[in-house]
Structures are given as structure tokens and as C-alpha cells.
Amino acid sequence: MTRYNPRESEPKWRARWAESGVDTAGPATGGDRENYYVLEMFPYPSGRIHVGHSRNYAMGDVIARYKRSKGFNVLHPMGWDAFGLPAENAARDRGVHPGAWTHENIRVMRDQLKRLGLAIDWSREVATCDPDYYKHQQAIFVKLFKAGLVHRKKASVNWDPVDQTVLANEQVVDGRGWRSGAIVVTRELDQWFFKITDYADALLDGLDTLERWPDKVRVMQRNWIGRSRGAKVLFPFVEKDDEKRFGAPGIEVFTTRPDTLFGASFLALAPDHAIVKALAEDDPSIEAFADYCQRTGVSQEEIEKAPKRGFDLSVKVRHPFDPKWEIPVWSANFVLSSYGTGAIFGSPAGDQRDLDFARKYDLPVTPVVLPPGADADSHAIDDTAYTGDGTIYNSKFLNGLTSAEAIEAAIARLESLKLGEGATTYRLRDWLVSRQRYWGCPIPIIHCDSCGVVPVPEDQLPVTLPEDVTFDKPGNPLTRHESWKAVDCPECGQPARRETDTLDTFVCSSWYFLRFTSPWTTDTPFDPAEAAAWMPVDQYVGGVEHAILHLLYARFFTRALHDCGLIDMPGGEPFAGLFTQGMVTHETYRAADGRWLLPEEVESRSGKIVEIATGKPVTVGAVEKMSKSKKNVVDLDAFIEDFGADAARWFVLSDSPPERDVEYTDEGVEGVWRFIQRIWSLVDAHPGGAPGPDSVATDAEGDALELRRAAHKALHDVSAAIEGFRFNNAVARVHDLVNALRRLNTEPVDGPALAARSEALGLLARMISPFMPHLAEECWSRLGGSRLLVETPWPDADPALLQDDTVTIAVQVNGKRRDEIVLAKDAGKDAAEAAALATQGVVRALEGLTVRKVIVVPGRIVNIVAT
């Protein structure tokens, strides 16, 4: 009897797999196998992989290996999201070039991933910082530019003062930069944008087709896009002078409730609305008000608690439905310039914010919507607005209509008066893609004094990053690199300047899955035929933190590429199936002086957790997602050295459902180790001359037959669990089979019994192969498998063995379980009823009662109703 030694086995089998080439995907076109594309969100090469990271890859790998053994041509690639700010920070702090730092991390992490035994087609590996990759990205940028999907404009943008760059709206979380955590400030800057708003409707409607996406993610995207239907309404100026002063006939507002127009009591403009800005130039008190609003905090609480504040601009407009009705124009701190037209009309009775504002500044409050069942004479609004639907009143020609009817009628009237129209607005803003950083894909644009903005001609791509840069000063080193910046204009040949901004790294990750389909192309970003055949990704696996950012950008990108003719993807959706996996968590440890401690730096001494180095007690903190910052990580290499890659893979997939977090504990790992050894000891104890692992023991009976049944049931359940993304369930069913193999280990083992055991052990090896491929291969080999297990098709469970000859069913009396009966599987209802009524437990329970009804659900239950 030997112990299973992963240190010996795992490298051996990985070498065999590499020799065999099984992990290499075949071409998607012209093959006879069905294609299946499984992808995990590619990592940022930040340093090292810990056990927490491995869960994501383990899940994708189970799917990849399972689908491959089911006969699919599987594409399971890996690459590196290799541009990003941490590389520049490392350069600044340690004097190493960002490229060198990144490539070293890639080398380390690639080795780690390889040690996990992932069935990855490494021949397709890409790194986004490689000019062979970003060259195509620059070509795509130029194509999008020429198609009018890229534009440069001056806009109020989010500036991260720590990372010294602008950020997209999606990258500002709770008013702070998503990476730095610094409070973002607003700046007016000339920046590059992708016109993702052109696709707002398509992106919204497409969500309905994504049936294999979590609802949560679809809802988040829907909310982010934030489509609202309503109307734009023009309130004409009262004073003719104002038309000239502001260059417009009046003030345009957006509303979703044109039915409440007769409740209007004021207009409110955002503090940075053009009219407010114009007025502020001559009026310091308005300027002071706008400044005050700018300084209001950015956190949720601050916004929520900030009192409504307004400033009367002393401008008047007319009501669109009544030229005699004059309405005052205010500026208010709760109006956003970035939404709608940056101006609203206040209808206080139907909107809580408007009501708060009206009460504070003593503006009129006229109710115009009568709630169902309310009385028009007595209905009044005090401090709570009525925001629901109802019957319109106090509203002239809208009186008596429902809210929905009144919206239509009001829009029709506005249109006939040429003072407004039905309109749709979105919360989604264009995607700001320029970054004032070095370590990113250079934007292939040249600024020429006479020709303006000129894209770099395709035959001059890539625009590569210069190597000779320094990071000793803040800001973007490209802006200081005079020789790199200097270039002749491609159109007029005069001296011109390169764009020094680089692209947001999310641009890189918006099409990498397309590059994977054909990374060998040099003239095009990918082979259109291969890409079209592989896409969409059948199963995408990643963290929910990308629910909006990456997953929205990628959906935009595939549509834009389709519209530019680069790929044929009519549906536009890059990811047909999405799974958002839970994290691996671990206890946190903190020394008395506040230092976080690694799990390996602490130990338990007589029931107390102490720091090994000092012996001082340690505070055990919350169980949290493994993260470098809190040091509650277990290094993958150390784990593999101790327990092997299979143990890591099995552990992170056990116990918790894949979409939930799983807690790392030493006890749990020990359990996995024990289980691995248990499997091995079963296989190792199997006699050498026994039938092979793909034998079928047709003559088995008794315990041997029971074992076959257990094996085939396990196979059936494990297959279903993998298909249904219930890996924890698959793990439990494998445990069941191992328990059956241990329980039914009868001696001596004769012919049919031995064959049944061979069959069961063979099936065990196969069903663990997607999870613990090295152990499975070792078992398969030990059992006498004729070829590599990875080249062996997934077996089908024998349906005849999935059902027992007899079934045990419960018998209830009045819904309470009183006994159970054993019946032949094809026993009729009458037989079941008779057997049930005869059992001791039933007889006892029925004492003194009369049977009224007997319900028999064959194979399930018998329920006797008695009174």
C-alpha cells in the first residue's frame, strides 16, 4: 500500500498532456466536432496567484475538461490584462521598468497556473502590453474613429488626483477612484470618448436575450443604462432680452411626468448649467452659490443629507400651456447637469425633492394628480408628495384623464405648440477612454496645427511606447518625451505632435476574447471566419465586480466591431453564458500594533492564536475575501507543495455553491487530503490482474450489482451537476461513490464482483477527472487504462442501473410519517395501499380512526387520510 504523492504524479501527467497536445483547440471552421468556447476573465499580472484566485480557473477548467471529454472542440485560452497603473507605481517605487515588472509577473503567474494543471491552450496566450496585440487595438481605434464612434470633446470629467488621470463614470465608485480610492474631482478637459451611448438601446434590449446570465448582472446593467421615457419641454423666456442674453428662446427641461405640467411652480437649473454660468459672470452671489454646490461632498451620505439649497436667478419663463403664467427660475443643488437637459420644472405635489424645495423657499404647491379613491375637495399635500398615478385635476384640458392618458395628451399638445416633444434620456454617458498614463496602449492620433486631428495611417501601426522613460516626476512621462512626441503629419507632412494619452485598459479587455480565436493573424485583429465561428463565448466565468465595467464595454465593442465590418456577429452579444463565481474567504489576523499577519505567521497555542515570531496574542478578525491588503491569503505554490494542485481545485469547489463564497480552513484542506488518499488507497488495493477500468460487469449481482448501481448513479448525478454548475453537489456525489466502494469492499472478490469493482473504480477516475485531473490520470493508469484518461470520452450512465428493483417509500397518516414500506419498483397503487395499511406504525396510528381516503403517489409516498 502506497501513499499518493502529488509532488511526483502531478508534474509527470502534466508533461504527458503537453506531449499529447490535447489542450490545443482545433480550428473552429471545417472541423467535425461542435465548438465550445469557455473562458475565465483574464488576470491582471499583479504578482503572484493565491488560492483565492484559483477558484475562478478551477471552475472554467471543470467545464473545459468535461466538454472536451463529451466530444466538443474546446477553446480554453489564457492571457494577460497587462497594462495598468500598478506597473507604473512599481516603476516609481522600485526603479524597474513597467514592462520588465509586468513580464516578470506574467512569467511567475503563468508557471503557477500551469502547476494548477489547467487544460489551457497555451499556444494562444496573449498579453495586451505586447505590440503585436495593441497594434490591432490601434487599428480598431482608427476604424472606430473613421466610423464616427470615437470623438474628442471638452467635457466635465472625473479627475483622480492620486493616479493623476481621468476616469470613466463606471470607474468612479461612491465618488472615489476605483483603484486609488481618492476622492475624484471634476475638471473641464479635452478627452477621447467612445460613443457607447449610440448603443444604449441595443445594449438594453440585448439584455433580454441573455438567458444564461445572472439576473443580478442584467438588472445592474439595465439600471446603469437607465433609460427614461418622457418629454422635453421648452419654457419660453418672459423677457425678450433673455433670448438674446442666453442665445435661446427659453429653457428646455426633461420630464418623465408631462402629465403634471399644471403643477409647475418653479424651474431649477443645475449649478453648472450654461445659463447659471452666464449669470454668474456678472453676479458674484450666483458664483458663490455655484461654488458652494461644487464643494458638496461626494459620498452617499453627504449627498443624501445635503439639504436642498436654491438660488433665485430672477429670470422668469412662461408656462408652455398658458402664456400668461409666469414661473420663476432657480438654480438648485439637487439638479444634475449630466442628466437630461440639466434643468427641471418643479412640480412639488408629485415629487418629494420638489416639495422639499418648494416648502423651504415658500413656492406654490398645487396638487394635480388625484390618487385613486381620493376626494378632489379634501385631497391635500402637506410634507409628503404623492408620486403615484391617478386622475388628473386642476389641469384644464388634462382634467379627468389618467396619468398615462395625460402624458400622451400633454406631449401631443406640446408638439402642436412646437414647445416640446416626446423624448428618451439615458443615464449612460459616453465612455471616456483617454488616460494620462504611460503604461497603456498609445492612442494612434497625431495633432497637426493645420490638419487638426489625424489618425495614424494603418501601415504606420503600431505606435509603440518608448522604452526610455523615467517615473521620477508625477504625471505622464510621454508628455515629457520630446523625440517620441515629434512626428510629421501624415497628411501635410508638416511637423506635428503625437497624442500622449493612452487608452483605458478596459479597451484591451473589450476584445481579447476575439483575439484568442486566432492570435496568429498579423494584418487583422483576428481571423473573421474563426472569430465568427467561435463566438459567442459559450461560458464566461468571472467575478461580479465586472458586472458593469468590463461586461458592458465588451458588449458595446462587439456591436461596434460588427457595425464596422470587422466581424459578423449579428446578435452582438459576446458572452452567451455568464457565471459570476463567489470568492474564497479566510480569517484575518492582526497583531496588537495593527499589522496584518499572514495565516502562516500565526499559530494556535493552548487555544489562543499568537504570532509565531513574537508569541504575542493576535486579534482574529472577520472572515473576508482573500486579499493581499489584509494578508489573509494562502500562496498557491506553498499549497501545491504541501497538498498538490488537485487538492486546491477540489477544495475550492467543495462545500459551497459556486456562486457563493467558500471559506478556506485548514480543517477543510485536511479533509480534502484525507479524501484524496482514500481514493488512492481504493485504487491501489485493487488487484493487478483485474479487468480494466472501462470494463462492464454485466453479470454482477448482490453487493457487486449494488456497487454498479452506486457508480452509475454517481456518474449520472455528477454529469448533471457539472452541466448545472453545481460543483459542490458533484463533490458530494463522488463522496457517496467512494463511501459505497469502501462499504462494499467484500473479501474475497470473485470474478463478477471484481469486474464490478473495476468498473466502479474506472468510473470514479473518470468522474473526478475534470476536478482532480492528475489523481484521476494516476488512478486510470494504475487500473490499467489503455490510453490517457484525458483522451477518453466521458461515459454514459446505464439507465437500467439508475433505478433499484425495489423502492422504499414513506407512509404517512394525515401527513405525518408513521412507517415505511419496501415495494417492487413496478408495484401498483393497490399493492402499495395494501402494504401501507398493513404496517405496524400505520395500524398503531389508525387506532380509533376511520380511513377516509388513501393517496398513493407511486414511487414517492402513501398518505392515509383518517378521522
Add this chain to the structure above:
RNA sequence: GCGGGCGUGGCGGAAUUGGUAGACGCGCCAGACUUAAAAUCUGUUGGGAGUAAUCCCGUGCCGGUUCAAGUCCGGCCGCCCGCACCA
């Protein structure tokens, strides 16, 4: 405030279509082996009553539908996540 999800033993969780609640694992307890410990193996393990057979209670709370409810319906309570002055 809006939206999504979740409440089951000491813990992670299972019960996929309404049909034996607690599979499987971890932990705990007991036993075997051992001078001893570790490792390994065997067994017990929702709560309560009882020598036992057995009985009662039990899936956040209250009510309903049903022969039968963790599962369906109505109303609460609690927790987690996302968004949030979006007109």
C-alpha cells in the same frame, strides 16, 4: 428610497417538478489500534421526553392553499449585494 438575492443542525450546505427535512463534508463526542500522541479506522451526532418500543417539537415570524409546504400564495422581521438628489 429603488432593484436583486438570501434566511434550514455547532459550521458550509443538500432536498432540481409540492411527496421520508438535514444528503455530503467540517467539527464535536465515543470506541479500536498505540506505552502515549499524531495519523488511520469504526460508530454516534437537529431539540425534547422515555430503560425501550415509541412519541412530541422542528426549515426567520404570522396567516392561507393542499391529502401533503423548506418548496406555492398573502403579510411581517432580519441579513447581504448593487444603484441612488436620474427629474
